[in-house]
Amino acid sequence: MKVLLTSNANNPYITELVEGLAAKVEIVNSVTEFWNSEAMFDVIHIQWPEELFKWLAPSKQQLIEFKNRMIMWRSRGAKIVVTRHNELPNKADAERFKELYDFSYSTADAVVHLGEYSLENLVSRGSGTLNSLIPHHIYTSYPNFVDRKEARKELGIKEDAKVILCFGKIRNKEEKEFIFNAFSKINIKKKYLLIPGFFERHSFKKHPVRKISIRVKHILRKMFSDQWLGFKFVHHRKVQFFFNAADVVLIPRLENLTSGVIYLSLAFNKYIVGPANGNITEVLRAFDFPTFNVSDEESVVAAIEKGLSANTSSTISEKDKERFLLSYSIKQHIDLYTTLTQ
Structure with a gap:
């Protein structure tokens, strides 16, 4: 054939x-x-x-x-x-x-x-x-040999932080507002937001002022805030640092049919929180992960807090993974x- x-x-x-x-x-x-x-x-x-x-x-x-x-x-x-x-x-x-x-x-x-x-x-x-x-x-080709401690050291994140990872390009203003609004409402100490795909990547030659300004914001946020906001592209070998540093992966896709980040998270045995829409719902429910209604702020916060309070170090069932x-x-x-x- x-x-x-x-x-x-x-x-x-x-x-x-x-x-x-x-x-x-x-x-x-x-x-x-x-x-x-x-x-x-x-x-x-x-x-x-x-x-x-x-x-x-x-x-x-x-x-x-x-x-x-x-x-x-x-x-x-x-x-x-x-x-x-x-x-x-x-x-x-x-x-x-x-x-x-x-x-x-x-x-x-x-x-x-x-x-x-x-x-x-x-x-x-x-x-x-x-x-x-x-x-x-579930993805099979990503390297996965760094532990949580090494990953956090690489990214400059404290050991006792409760880390929420949003991986992949943040595509529009609505997704950005959704993430920051939810994060601000979470009632958990030492929370930390990790978004490697937040900033646009600009050519220094074409946009020198904007490039410098974004880089300065990035450095200041890493130093003085509870957020790590990075740039779109993460090298294949570096992906493991972000997932192994995280406690929970938040899927901010508000209207998507599916999200490849779910299957990347499963490759790293990560606890996932996401919207109850499209194909996303059935995958999260198959692993007993919490879902939320994107238009209901309380359900969003409750789902994230549940994830951060869970024992996310436990291994996801291999049997549940079989059909994926x-x-x-x-x-x-x-x-x-x-x-x-x-």
């Missing part, structure tokens, strides 16, 4: 999935091949439709070209699979992608859902495609491909 997975994303979800699938099928991982290849593939698996357009909203002409290309692949006998990571991209101009997403889901032979909510949500719209539930896997393991995801993908191509 030959599979084209249309993603070049520097994302461990993709790299780990491709590596696992490569042991079972012949797989090509490329956006360019989708548009230009003359090869024959049994399955064309699209991850994020917008990645086929360099993450930008396609023009009307580009949409026509996309539809024609999909027809061409079908004429060669390929089956089309689309993974539903989002209802729409997490962008300010999300509605500009609606036609692309609607067409992708409605014309696919199968849609992969990362959670029950996504599956039920799409099926309720009358989708006639094969809908397959394959949970997002990479090996399970690989098997489910292979089973889906086989079903479509028989």
Whole structure:
């Protein structure tokens, strides 16, 4: 079986999935091949439709070209699979992608859902495609050899602090306000907020004053406040310092269908607190983690305080992890491909 997975994303979800699938099928991982290849593939698996357009909203002409290309692949006998990571991209101009997403889901032979909510949500719209539930896997490629003491020393955080980690890029003003409002209301001593993806990364050459100003704010906060606010990119090897320094991971995604940070937190056996929406709810409840209503301030604070008061050093059950393991995801993908191509 030959599979084209249309993603070049520097994302461990993709790299780990491709590596696992490569042991079972012949797989090509490329956006360019989708548009230009003359090869024959049994399955064309699209991850994020917008990645086929360099993450930008396609023009009307580009949409026509996309539809024609999909027809061409079908004429060669390929089956089309689309993974539903989002209802729409997490962008300010999300509605500009609606036609692309609607067409992708409605014309696919199968849609992969990362959670029950996504599956039920799409099926309720009358989708006639094969809908397959394959949970997002727990990441496997991140180094994890530093302990809590070493991690906190590296980041300059006191041993007795109660650390709340918000990992990943903070995408908008609403998420920032949500985090700081919740943090200010938490009634626990020695609380500490850790957000490595808070500040935008600016070119010194293009924005020298802004770059210096943000750096100064960052240094002062680390020295004189109960917050560590950093910059977007954290190197793969450095991720372990942030998670191993944390007591609780807070998911601030207010409208997302899912969040990859959950599966990164599980890789480090971290206690997670998140919103009761999308696929996020079912994953947190599977591990008995607290959820909150984003519009109910009391429920948000109560959930975080519960997490900070819990014995977060206890190991998460390996049995509970089974359906989120990479090996399970690989098997489910292979089973889906086989079903479509028989």
